[in-house]
Amino acid sequence: MALVVLVGGFYLVARLIVHVASPSLDRKAAELARLQAGAERYGWVPGDDVDGKLAAAGARCFDKDGELRRLLVGEYEGRRIQMAEFVTSSGGRLPTDVFNNLVALELPAGLPELRISHDRVADPALPPLEPVLQTSDTESDAFNQRYYAASLDPRYTSAMLHPRMIEWLLAHPPQDLRLVGNLLVAYTAKPWTVPHTLATVPFLHGIVDRIPPFVLKDFRQEAPPR
Known part of the structure; x- marks a missing residue:
C-alpha cells in the first residue's frame, strides 16, 4: 500500500511540474520560432x-x-x-x-x-597528437x-x-x-x-x-x- 501511495505521489508531482512548465516552454518555443523566421528575406x-x-x-x-x-x-x-x-x-x-x-x-x-x-x-592532459x-x-x-x-x-x-x-x-x-x-x-x-x-x-x-x-x-x- 505504501508503495502505491509513493508511486502515486511521484506521478502527481510529475504532472504538476509538466502543467506548470508547459506554458513557459511553449512561449520559449514560439519566441525562438519567431526569431528563426524570415531568413529568405x-x-x-x-x-x-x-x-x-x-x-x-x-x-x-x-x-x-x-x-x-x-x-x-x-x-x-x-x-x-x-x-x-x-x-x-x-x-x-x-x-x-x-x-x-x-x-x-x-x-x-x-x-x-x-x-x-x-x-x-x-x-592537453596527454601528449598531443597534433x-x-x-x-x-x-x-x-x-x-x-x-x-x-x-x-x-x-x-x-x-x-x-x-x-x-x-x-x-x-x-x-x-x-x-x-x-x-x-x-x-x-x-x-x-x-x-x-x-x-x-x-x-x-x-x-x-x-x-x-x-x-x-x-x-x-x-x-x-x-x-x-
Missing part, C-alpha cells in the same frame, strides 16, 4: 556542406563532433556566408541535444588556424582582458591582431571567433536566430576587410586543413 536559402568544411570548423569551435541543421547560405557584400545550428550531444546513457550556432564568412584564401575566445586554450595552439598577449590591455588569442605561430597572431583589427573587435559586443581554413566562424552556445546573424555578418565582414594583404600572401595555405 535576406537571400539566405537552404544549402549543403558539400565539402564538410563548416562541420569540421564547428567541431574545432566546440571541441566535439556535431550535426549541422538548418544550414543556410547567402552572400554579403560579394562574400559567401553560411549559417547553421551545430547540434552536439551531452550526457551519458541518456544524451540530450545541445543546440549551438555557427555563422561563417568565406575568405579569399585559406589561412592558419586562429582562435579568439573568452576561454584560454586548455593544456600541435597545440599557443595563447599570445597583444599590446592592448583592453583586448587581453576581454579575449584570449591563440594560433600555432605567435608571429601570425601578432600580424592578424594589429591595432585597427583590435579596435574593430573591441568596438563590438564580445564574440567567440575561429578562423579555420578559409572560413572565419563566429560560434555561440545558443540556437541560431536571424537577428544574431544580421548583427554578426557585418562584424565578420569588417574583420576580413582588415586582414593585411601581406598576411594573405605570406601565410596563405593552398589546401585548408580538415
